[in-house]
Amino acid sequence: MLLVVPDRNPATFIKVESDRFISLNIWERRHIQEWIRQAPEVLGEDLLVVSTEFNRFKNSDDRLDILALDRKGNLVIIELKRDGYAGFADLQALRYAAMVSSMRLEILLPYYITYQRQANCHDIDSDSALEQLREFVTEKESFEELSDKPRIILCSEGFSTELTTTVLWLNQHGMDISCVSIKPHKVGEQIIIVPNKIIPLQEAKxxxxxxxxxxxxxxxxxxxxxxxxxxxxxxxxxxxxxxxxxxxxxxxxxxxxxxxxxxxxxxxxxxxxxxxxxxxxxxxxxxxxxxxxxxxxxxxxxxxxxxxxxxxxxxxxxxxxxxxxxxxxxxxxxxxxxxxx
Structure with a gap:
């Protein structure tokens, strides 16, 4: 729930309950993916998007929603679901993590260059791309290679108890998986998106x-x-x-x-x-x-x-x-x- 306070009368407020993406005609790829691509900080941390709709997997036609890099030099698989069930999102993301775990920096560079050209109209060469990635990774003294332990961020309107329990169990056994809930609220003609990182937080306790x-x-x-x-x-x-x-x-x-x-x-x-x-x-x-x-x-x-x-x-x-x-x-x-x- 949101409390909307009018500018002219801050002593009053309006309660706005969360809505559903489905009822608001908001779609996963056309809308949610584009929001996260342009503002990945909504997931609660600094991330550099390196590719979207990534499908360069051997012997597979799967498409990873968003592939990003964090400040420590880890690849981050971002899996998006618009409904509150996010069924099998954990298994799907684990499969993607396994498939990119062996990726080297020199293999990633062409995909980052392609993404910059197509999404941001930036025409860069390999040296410039490598420099951008190294400048972004600030929590490592020297960034020469990708970690072999990709992280996972699941982003959805909501998460089932079965999924959150699975994620918490996997985190206990060495995985790094976050769950970020994003709730839409309709205020007049505007739609306000409220993110909330639910794991790791209170549910873990x-x-x-x-x-x-x-x-x-x-x-x-x-x-x-x-x-x-x-x-x-x-x-x-x-x-x-x-x-x-x-x-x-x-x-x-x-x-x-x-x-x-x-x-x-x-x-x-x-x-x-x-x-x-x-x-x-x-x-x-x-x-x-x-x-x-x-x-x-x-x-x-x-x-x-x-x-x-x-x-x-x-x-x-x-x-x-x-x-x-x-x-x-x-x-x-x-x-x-x-x-x-």
């Missing part, structure tokens, strides 16, 4: 937190792999009794954050039974489940895309009134029992 939580949960599972099940230990020891309430609270994914303990979706009651499917009663529907299956059911039911959560050890995620997780409580009981033996 949440992803890394979830990865850390997953690792902590995995370590807890490994530490208790030799003891009986959590519910068996706690019920047989008397630490949990029929009617005790427990709350889903630990290691929750971002889409599942309980507002309070009064929300029955996140509250269960101990039944005192030790069967395979009757340890707890879910207060949301009154049915009995095993602690792990109930956790699985909640994660699946409330995921925005009904994504299967995989195998789950339920005791890690539920806590008692005091805030201690069932798994931690069972570990304590079991450790005490082993000492006494």
């Amino acid at each position: 949440q992803y890394l937190i979830e990865i850390q939580q997953k690792e902590e949960a995995k370590q807890q599972v490994n530490s208790r792999s030799k003891r009986p099940t959590t519910m068996k230990v706690l019920i047989e020891s008397g630490r949990l009794k029929s009617g005790d309430k427990i709350y889903l609270s630990r290691f929750l994914p971002a889409y599942l954050q309980p507002a309070s303990r009064t929300d029955l979706r996140y509250v269960a009651e101990i039944t005192g039974k030790l069967g395979k499917n009757d340890n707890v009663r879910w207060l949301n529907d009154g049915s009995e489940y095993s602690i792990s299956y109930l956790t699985h059911l909640i994660f699946l039911t409330y995921h925005p895309n009904n994504q299967h959560p995989g195998a789950i050890q339920g005791g890690i995620y539920w806590v008692t009134e005091t805030g201690q997780s069932l798994a931690e409580m069972a570990d304590d009981v079991w450790a005490s029992k082993q000492i006494l033996q």
Whole structure:
């Protein structure tokens, strides 16, 4: 959303919600590519465009939207999508990065010369072109050759969770991929484009937190792999009794954050039974489940895309009134029992 403040009355403002490129009849190649070509700084950094519609790939008819150079001498693949899904943009850009990773500076020069002649009407020779590239690369003492690790910038109206998760995972494993969202806003007869670099930024923090939580949960599972099940230990020891309430609270994914303990979706009651499917009663529907299956059911039911959560050890995620997780409580009981033996 934008706040538009009139010149004559700065005490007032108009709220302008973002629009869609499709509804505004804005096209990827004809419009968005041309904007980025002429003003690449909209992507959040200094870039020198060296080619557009680059298609000089061996045994391939693919066309790379924009090929650029950054201040460190890295080639930058800029992949543009006008819709909010940007489907397969990550895979497409990775393919382009692989294909240009072996490109040498002497091979790049003719493409840069051609681009300057066609796009900017600048007739330059190889020496002038090489000098321009070297002058642009300011973050290297001497720029004699291209890096063999191209960077990637994905630019779109929006990005799916699947794509951003993939990008963050690839960045963790040595890739350099940015995601820049560009949103159109119609103000009178004008269209205002608002860029926002979403990766690497806030989304990365949440992803890394979830990865850390997953690792902590995995370590807890490994530490208790030799003891009986959590519910068996706690019920047989008397630490949990029929009617005790427990709350889903630990290691929750971002889409599942309980507002309070009064929300029955996140509250269960101990039944005192030790069967395979009757340890707890879910207060949301009154049915009995095993602690792990109930956790699985909640994660699946409330995921925005009904994504299967995989195998789950339920005791890690539920806590008692005091805030201690069932798994931690069972570990304590079991450790005490082993000492006494």
